[in-house]
Amino acid sequence: MDIEKGLRLLAKREQKAFKADAEHLKQIEQNIFAQVKGRKKSGSGRIAAILACSVLIAVTSAGVTSEFGQESSKNWSQEKESVPVSDYFVQRQLESMKELLWVYGGVNIEKMSRSPLDGVFLDAKEALLLEDKRRKLHVVLFPEGYQADQIKIKEDFTRSHDITYTFENARLKAERLPLRASGPTYVYAFQNILFLTNNLEFQADVKYAYELAQKKAAMLQSFSLEPSAFIYLSNDKQGRIYADLGWREEVLKQIARLSMQPVFENRPYKGSLPSVFLARHNPTAIVIYNDGKGSDQSVRYRWVEQTKTWELEGKQSLPAKDFAKQER
Amino acid sequence: MEQLVDDHLYRVYRLCCWLVQDRLVAEDITQEVFLRAYQHLPNFRGDSKVETWLYRIAVNECKRYRRSWSFRNLFYQADPLVPGFTELEEEVMQKEEWRQLVTTVSKLPYRHRQMLILCYFEELSAEEIAEVLGISTGAVYTRLHRAREKLKALLLKEGEDWT
Secondary structure (H helix, E strand, O other): OOHHHHHHHHHHHHHHHOOOOHHHHHHHHHHHHHHHHHHHHHHHHHHHHHHHOOOOOOOOOHHHHHHHOOHHHHHHHHHOOOOOOOOHHHHHHHHHHHHHHHHHHOOOOOEEEEOOOOOOEOOOOEEEEEEOOOOEEEEEEOOOOOOHHHOEEEEEOOOOOOEEEEEEOOOEOHHHOOEEEOOOOEEEEEOOEEEEEOOHHHHHHHHHHHHHHHHHHHHHHHOOOOHHHEEEOOOOOOHHHHHHOOOOHHHHHHHHHHHOOOOOOOOOOOOOOEEEEEEOOOOEEEEEEOOOOOOEEEEEEEEEOOOOEEEEEEEEEEOOOOHHHHHO | OHHHHHHHHHHHHHHHHHHHOOHHHHHHHHHHHHHHHHHHHHHOOOOOOHHHHHHHHHHHHHHHHHHOHHHHHOOOOOOOOOOOOOHHHHHHOOHHHHHHHHHHHHOOOHHHHHHHHHHHHOOOOHHHHHHHHOOOHHHHHHHHHHHHHHHHHHHHHOOOOOO
C-alpha cells in the first residue's frame, strides 16, 4: 500500500470527522473576548499585571502536589477530587512564575506541593509550597486586585521552643491559628501574591527577581514593546529555558557578544550594560542600553538562519528617562 | 480582533486538537493563542499571512504545553482515539491496514506527527510550514521525509507492508 495515498486519505477522513459545533466555538470565542476585556481594563497597571499574571489565576489544579506523595498532598486530592487536574491555563501561570524566578533570580524551583498555609487565609485562592534544591518558599495566591502587601506577619518569640505566628490585615481561619515555626518567617508581597520563607536569602532572591522583572518590563514598554512577548537573556546559566523556546546556545552567545559592541555613534554614556531580550515567537532580539541617566537606546536584530548571523534591523533612541526613578 | 477570531478560530482550534489530541486542552491553548495574538497584533508586520502567524503561535503553545512540567508529570494522557471506518475507505484499503495506519500515525513521536499534520491534515505548502516552524523549506522536506520513513518503519514492525 502507498503511504502517501494512505496519509492523504487519512487527512481527508480527519478533516471530515472533525466536528466543532457552532455553539461550542461561540463559547470559546466568548471566553477569548472576556479575557481580552479583562486585559484592557487592567491596562494602567500593565507592568504589574504582566508580572502578576504569572500566578494571579486561582490555582485549582489539584495535581500540583500529587507527585510528591506527602501527607498533605493526600488530603489535597481527597478534598479537591472534583477539580479537574488538566487546567492548562493555570499550570501555565505557574510555569510563568517559575520562569520569572529562574530568569531574573536564578531560583530553580524543583518541587511544588500544597503548603501548610492552605486554608489559613479565607480570601486566598491557593497556597503552594515551592522548593529548590535546599530551600522552601510558601506562595499564597489571592484574587486579582487583592493587596497582599497589606498583610503583616505577627510573630511571638517569647518562648524559645514554641515560636508562633499569625497575620494582621487579613481574614483568617481562627481554628488554624496560631501557626508554629522553628524560627523567624520572612515575608515578601507582590500584588496579590504573598511569599513566605524561613530563609532570608530566599526571600531576597524572590524580591530581587520581581523587582528586576519590573525594571526590564519598563524598559521594553518605553519602546512600546509588549514585555510578555520577550524573555530576558540572563547572564546566568539558564540555557534550558531558552532552548525550550528554540534558541540555540551559539545563537545566544553571538547576541550576547554583539550587544557589547557599540552600534550608536556618539554613544551618550559609557559603561551602560545592555539588556538583551529575545522574542518568544520570532527570531528577533532587542538590546536596550540604559544607565539610568542618559537617553535610552534600543537595537533590533533578526537571526538569519541562512547566514547564521544576527542582522541589524533597526535602532531607536528615546529622550532621557530614569527607570530607577520611574519605579519609585 | 473580532474579525481575527471569526476568521481563524475554527482552524486554529482544529490544529490544536490534532496536535495535543485532547479537546479540553486544545480549547485552553486556542484561547491562549488568540490572547497572544491580541497582545502582539501591534507588532505584526505582515511579513507572513495572518493564518501562518496564528499557526506559528499555536504550534509554539502546543510545544510549550507538551514540554510543561504538568503535562509530563501530571496530566492523564488518554490513548489516542482510533476512528471508525467509512465505506469509501474500506473500498480503498484493507480494514486492518487502515486501522494500523490510523493508530501508528497517532502514536508517532510528536515531531513527526506535527509535520504530517501540517502537511497532510492542514494541507500547508512547504513554504508555509517553513514559516510556521521557523525553519528553511529544505528542512521541511527533510523532516517530512523522516516522518514518513519513521511511519513506514513502525508499520513494517506491525507487519504491514507499506511503500
